[in-house]
Amino acid sequence: MSENTMKIAVLPGDGIGPEVMAEALKVLNVVEKKFDVTFALSEHDVGGIAIDNHGKALPESTLAACEAADAILFGSVGGPKWVNLPPQEQPERAALLGLRGHFDLFSNLRPARIYPGLEALSPLREDIAKSGFDTLVVRELTSGIYFGKPKGREGVGEEEFGFDTMRYTRREIRRIAIIAFEAALKRRNKVISVDKANVLQTSVLWREVVEDVAKDYPQVELEHMYIDNATMQLLRYPNQFDVVLCSNLFGDIISDESAMITGSMGLLPSASINEQGFGLYEPAGGSAPDIAGQGIANPIAQILSAAMMIRFSFNRNDIADAIEAAVVQTLNDGILTGELLPKEKREQAKSTAQVGDYIAQLVEKA
Amino acid sequence: MSENTMKIAVLPGDGIGPEVMAEALKVLNVVEKKFDVTFALSEHDVGGIAIDNHGKALPESTLAACEAADAILFGSVGGPKWVNLPPQEQPERAALLGLRGHFDLFSNLRPARIYPGLEALSPLREDIAKSGFDTLVVRELTSGIYFGKPKGREGVGEEEFGFDTMRYTRREIRRIAIIAFEAALKRRNKVISVDKANVLQTSVLWREVVEDVAKDYPQVELEHMYIDNATMQLLRYPNQFDVVLCSNLFGDIISDESAMITGSMGLLPSASINEQGFGLYEPAGGSAPDIAGQGIANPIAQILSAAMMIRFSFNRNDIADAIEAAVVQTLNDGILTGELLPKEKREQAKSTAQVGDYIAQLVEKA
Numbered sequence A, B: 001m002s003e004n005t006m007k008i009a010v011l012p013g014d015g016i017g018p019e020v021m022a023e024a025l026k027v028l029n030v031v032e033k034k035f036d037v038t039f040a041l042s043e044h045d046v047g048g049i050a051i052d053n054h055g056k057a058l059p060e061s062t063l064a065a066c067e068a069a070d071a072i073l074f075g076s077v078g079g080p081k082w083v084n085l086p087p088q089e090q091p092e093r094a095a096l097l098g099l100r101g102h103f104d105l106f107s108n109l110r111p112a113r114i115y116p117g118l119e120a121l122s123p124l125r126e127d128i129a130k131s132g133f134d135t136l137v138v139r140e141l142t143s144g145i146y147f148g149k150p151k152g153r154e155g156v157g158e159e160e161f162g163f164d165t166m167r168y169t170r171r172e173i174r175r176i177a178i179i180a181f182e183a184a185l186k187r188r189n190k191v192i193s194v195d196k197a198n199v200l201q202t203s204v205l206w207r208e209v210v211e212d213v214a215k216d217y218p219q220v221e222l223e224h225m226y227i228d229n230a231t232m233q234l235l236r237y238p239n240q241f242d243v244v245l246c247s248n249l250f251g252d253i254i255s256d257e258s259a260m261i262t263g264s265m266g267l268l269p270s271a272s273i274n275e276q277g278f279g280l281y282e283p284a285g286g287s288a289p290d291i292a293g294q295g296i297a298n299p300i301a302q303i304l305s306a307a308m309m310i311r312f313s314f315n316r317n318d319i320a321d322a323i324e325a326a327v328v329q330t331l332n333d334g335i336l337t338g339e340l341l342p343k344e345k346r347e348q349a350k351s352t353a354q355v356g357d358y359i360a361q362l363v364e365k366a
Ligand SMILES: [Mg+2]
Pocket: A252, A253, A256, B228, B229
């Protein structure tokens, strides 16, 4: 890509996707005026709407547009209209697994954060929630026990057994570790690597390779933590975590636990990135068809997905920081959609567009 | 065993073991007077003290006494004096793994409970902690990915890989499921079985066999939950959990997270049971050599281990209930050892013997 032009494939998708994407584009529009960057946006169908318009969830035209782009800004897909399709044709599976496979998006980045002023949403005790929580789980997404061969069933009667293989190569561990250490450089220079090296051979190799990668990042502090201890430490001392590096299974557990700790899943973005730094950025939540079209969905996860895209695929921490600061300010100013408010204060809820406008003007003034 | 006589091998061990065991025996003594039971106790060396007196952590004489008993009441083992021995001769490994292997103690039962009045110790938000948490994690301990073959390392260079095998037979799943359903009958008649059946073949078989066992327990409600979801649900809705049935790895994670949720690890007992209902009962915590001999250790985990023994190996729910009720009352009356008190109230701390006496007299009056 040219230094200051970012080509973005915009895929709003279904449900609340289009309305929250509109707010993210509003913010990108302000960023263009404020910073020395140009966004070349091209919008394409994906998911259910692509099934309706093109006969499949990931049409060739959409895939071609993604290939021509520097990054994919993804909304959300799926809804009741398409639930009765065969599993492999359904919006979520066909679109997301299709894109992940095509671009080898082997890393999943899931930030989780308790925002100042929103501590009461966390299921953690007030003093612990207020001690701070701002983490990024880096999960390997394409190997490990979910995909390792052999897996299956053998034997008969009571001796019949099911089996799965946890498996990682040095190469697979190295590339996800590099993603984690690079991310740490953009954050607070700390990596906690989660494993079970006291009992798993895969973890012993994991630890060796992570130690090796760490040598290239002397400014980053590395700590190893067993998975069972990590699930405990997250509850009691959440502020010790910056980047958390995990295999597929352990990352599945730690990223979900971390999201729950924030108590505000609707605020969480995510990214899937390949070895070239090409990535797909999307809200961690779903398409929420039950509230689509009402203008009440929270656009923050989509806006933060755009900020992640700018940080990780375009390496512009300054712009990402400005957007994230505007989000923090907005939440702190109480400009909140309904799901963040206690029931008795729901009438103070702001609309999707009001929240987007507020964030955009804060970025403009930054 | 004769209906009303229970033969117990008492193994106090090292560190705080002997002093907390003395309080458990105090309670058993009161139980004998109060209920229609006789305890035939025989006390034996185990762990470090057995190394000093007999040259090994699990002497033949101790093992023979355990074989002659109906259950093992275990204290704790290990300390600085023995840390430089070869790993397989160390007190923890040699004594506990030796007993587990010899008696095929394939199930690990770990209760976790937030006691009324002690909600502030939990890292969970006050309203969630007060909603209640009283669970029993039943973990398979001798199979699964920690022991499955093959495991190792192969290949060279960047394609070198580490691998482990998750593996369960129908027989292995069935026997741990039976432990869980039987335990549910002694509690609130609910089992949540934790797996990852959407991606693991081992979990698909696990779910099948658990469903099959459930048919024999129509009065017990069964629910399946994915491991990633379970780690989240424990934080937000802890009171939905009664018995939690887990494979070895998932149980390692869930039992530790559950213990942390209570915020009072010093109160937690545990049990390891075989197919014949023979079991080893011990505090979940360690030998705490740093506070040994000062009379300040909390005896409750040891006393609750004795209650579990009476419930699970002797099937006397009435006696176990009476002991557990006395513990609840003691905590509620503020008869607390120092580690349960905030720093500014430490001078109100009761001694090990004072807490034991208080519980014993409550059982006597019950
Ligand atoms: Mg998950």
